[in-house]
Amino acid sequence: MTQPPIAAEPRGWWRRLSDLFYLRPRFLLLLLLLPPLLWMGIIYLGSLFNLLLYSFYSINDFTGQVEYNFTLSTLKSLFTSPANTDIVTRTVLMALAVTAACGLLAFPIAFYMAFYTRANARTVWYMLVLLPLWSSYLVRVYAGRLILAQEGVVSWLLAQLHLSWLLDVILATPVLGGPSLSSSYFGMFLVFTYIWLPYMILPLLASLERVPKSLIQASADLGAKPGQTFRKIIWPLAIPGVAAGSIFTFSLTLGDYIIPQVVGQPGFFIGQMVYVQQGTAGNIPLAAAFSLVPIVVITLYLLLVRRLGAFNAL
Amino acid sequence: MQTAVQLNNLSCVFGSVRAVDGVSLEIGTGEFFSMLGPSGSGKTTCLRLIGGFEVPTGGYIVLFGQDAAKLPPYARDVNTVFQDYALFPHMNVLDNVAYALMVRGVARSERYRRAGEMLELVKLAGLEKRRPAQLSGGQRQRVALARALINRPKLLLLDEPLGALDLKLREEMQIELKALQRSLGITFVYVTHDQSEALSMSDRVAVFNYGKIEQLDTPKGLYEYPRTEFVARFVGSANVLEGRLISQGVGQFALRPERVRITVGSEPKANHLVGRLLDVHYLGSQTRYEVEVEGARVTALTTSDATALPIGSTVTLSWDAASLRRLEDTTNSPRQKASV
Numbered sequence: 001m002t003q004p005p006i007a008a009e010p011r012g013w014w015r016r017l018s019d020l021f022y023l024r025p026r027f028l029l030l031l032l033l034l035p036p037l038l039w040m041g042i043i044y045l046g047s048l049f050n051l052l053l054y055s056f057y058s059i060n061d062f063t064g065q066v067e068y069n070f071t072l073s074t075l076k077s078l079f080t081s082p083a084n085t086d087i088v089t090r091t092v093l094m095a096l097a098v099t100a101a102c103g104l105l106a107f108p109i110a111f112y113m114a115f116y117t118r119a120n121a122r123t124v125w126y127m128l129v130l131l132p133l134w135s136s137y138l139v140r141v142y143a144g145r146l147i148l149a150q151e152g153v154v155s156w157l158l159a160q161l162h163l164s165w166l167l168d169v170i171l172a173t174p175v176l177g178g179p180s181l182s183s184s185y186f187g188m189f190l191v192f193t194y195i196w197l198p199y200m201i202l203p204l205l206a207s208l209e210r211v212p213k214s215l216i217q218a219s220a221d222l223g224a225k226p227g228q229t230f231r232k233i234i235w236p237l238a239i240p241g242v243a244a245g246s247i248f249t250f251s252l253t254l255g256d257y258i259i260p261q262v263v264g265q266p267g268f269f270i271g272q273m274v275y276v277q278q279g280t281a282g283n284i285p286l287a288a289a290f291s292l293v294p295i296v297v298i299t300l301y302l303l304l305v306r307r308l309g310a311f312n313a314l
Numbered sequence: 315m316q317t318a319v320q321l322n323n324l325s326c327v328f329g330s331v332r333a334v335d336g337v338s339l340e341i342g343t344g345e346f347f348s349m350l351g352p353s354g355s356g357k358t359t360c361l362r363l364i365g366g367f368e369v370p371t372g373g374y375i376v377l378f379g380q381d382a383a384k385l386p387p388y389a390r391d392v393n394t395v396f397q398d399y400a401l402f403p404h405m406n407v408l409d410n411v412a413y414a415l416m417v418r419g420v421a422r423s424e425r426y427r428r429a430g431e432m433l434e435l436v437k438l439a440g441l442e443k444r445r446p447a448q449l450s451g452g453q454r455q456r457v458a459l460a461r462a463l464i465n466r467p468k469l470l471l472l473d474e475p476l477g478a479l480d481l482k483l484r485e486e487m488q489i490e491l492k493a494l495q496r497s498l499g500i501t502f503v504y505v506t507h508d509q510s511e512a513l514s515m516s517d518r519v520a521v522f523n524y525g526k527i528e529q530l531d532t533p534k535g536l537y538e539y540p541r542t543e544f545v546a547r548f549v550g551s552a553n554v555l556e557g558r559l560i561s562q563g564v565g566q567f568a569l570r571p572e573r574v575r576i577t578v579g580s581e582p583k584a585n586h587l588v589g590r591l592l593d594v595h596y597l598g599s600q601t602r603y604e605v606e607v608e609g610a611r612v613t614a615l616t617t618s619d620a621t622a623l624p625i626g627s628t629v630t631l632s633w634d635a636a637s638l639r640r641l642e643d644t645t646n647s648p649r650q651k652a653s654v
Contacts, residue, residue: 221387
């Protein structure tokens with residue numbers, strides 16, 4: 001004998017909303033994703049495409065007004081005008097040098113943190129790596145200039161160590177040098193490297209932390225000497241982190257417009273050019289064309305890295 | 315028989331923990347030797363000392379007559395199957411297996427040929443191009459085995475290699491491992507916390523507790539003649555009774571549950587206890603009875619039959635005097651703080 005089921009108790013609207021979310025998970029997902037999608041889609045990507053669109057316009061040299069006619073002349077000027085190509089080459093070379101230096105400095109630190117520190121010590125190391133990011137970027141840049149100045153700490157220290165000749169050699173080098181470290185490209189390179197270093201260490205650490213220690217032991221167990229273990233096991237597994245970190249340091253350097261103003265020689269960098277062209281000069285098409293350069297360079301870099309098989313281990 | 319491994323008063327201290335505390339043993343070539351114990355008993359550390367992944371704080375390790383305590387892992391003629399398999403995730407199965415040959419500079423065609431042979435040996439032919447992530451647990455286990463065996467080491471260390479597999483697969487692999495060990499004639503040192511695994515595969519077993527060896531014996535010796543309460547309880551299960559035996563004196567005795575007979579009612583016999591039946595667990599081929607005797611619990615394990623004893627009834631437990639095993643009075647105490 002079966003009894004008819006007892007009717008479920010009536011439920012309040014709050015309960016019913018919970019039921020709705022539970023039974024229709026996609027609806028909840030839509031509700032959760034809508035605000036960020038609107039933000040990313042309209043405000044961010046929309047503005048970006050609008051900006052890129054401007055790089056196909058040009059400015060009337062006579063009136064200083066933007067002419068809304070489709071043209072490649074602005075983009076072309078990036079490659080034809082020697083002043084513009086100078087800016088692009090200078091910025092890309094600096095970004096490459098800074099990325100390489102950050103990688104070289106960050107690898108031992110991340111390696112040590114991932115494999116040789118215990119939980120507590122690693123927390124301290126995380127703090128030390130992140131500590132610079134707690135203070136203002138501007139403060140750090142100006143501090144860098146003071147440290148590298150003619151009467152700054154670095155030149156004083158080198159003098160105490162009787163190494164002033166080394167500083168003189170660097171400053172006398174044609175492109176790198178200048179009247180003092182703080183007004184040379186080498187000094188700018190040092191400040192860039194210092195400022196972006198945490199952005200290289202953290203992704204590198206994240207990828208190395210995911211490498212189980214047992215892989216290193218297994219490699220040694222199978223007869224690989226430490227150098228072979230590094231080349232065959234650790235390095236391939238670290239490449240995704242190196243790629244991620246280098247994208248940070250590379251693109252941050254490409255886009256920065258403060259450091260080249262505060263430290264180094266007067267030559268313009270891409271970021272400064274964008275800043276000046278869209279501001280005082282009012283040449284938004286040229287600014288847009290310049291801001292296209294980092295996007296293209298980074299895309300090419302990513303394709304290259306993928307081609308080399310860097311993401312196979314992901 | 316030549317000695318493959320000789321440990322002499324070996325110790326390994328981590329901070330205040332004596333992980334391995336004065337272990338001495340000898341393992342012959344071609345032997346299947348197991349180290350059995352609960353987690354934290356020092357068995358894995360002992361294996362890692364033999365493999366060279368830990369440095370001993372005292373004592374000697376002699377491998378095939380050579381002092382090995384200071385040799386790095388890559389300089390030992392020993393290979394290891396790791397608990398988590400430690401397969402290289404960025405290499406396919408073939409490259410994983412061929413790794414040991416690659417680092418020795420063996421030509422590509424030669425090392426792939428030999429890796430292919432190894433894969434055939436562990437029945438994985440056809441999966442050469444897969445990545446470890448694309449394999450099942452059992453397949454990964456076989457890759458790890460093939461990778462460790464490709465150099466034909468004289469000694470293979472296995473650190474709970476079957477721990478992550480389900481029961482059915484584990485039993486299959488036990489049989490295969492044993493057959494492989496016999497056909498290759500390699501010395502196996504096998505770490506496990508699973509007593510049935512250790513008993514079924516090994517020539518000899520060392521039972522570890524608190525960094526020390528409690529008993530080193532053949533599987534049969536361990537089960538039939540446990541020397542301490544710990545061994546009696548850890549290897550199989552045991553009732554530990556206290557009392558006086560005319561032939562063996564006063565002390566603790568181990569009594570295997572399957573050596574206990576259970577009958578309804580209380581009929582006095584020699585070697586018996588009367589108690590109240592607390593619980594009955596029907597296990598299929600066997601039935602386990604939990605009986606309360608004067609506040610203590612005694613377990614009996616019998617072959618199942620159709621009769622059912624009612625819970626709460628009075629029962630008599632009896633056994634042959636020859637089934638009792640006198641235990642030594644001392645069991646290893648918890649590890650002491652290392653004196654500095």
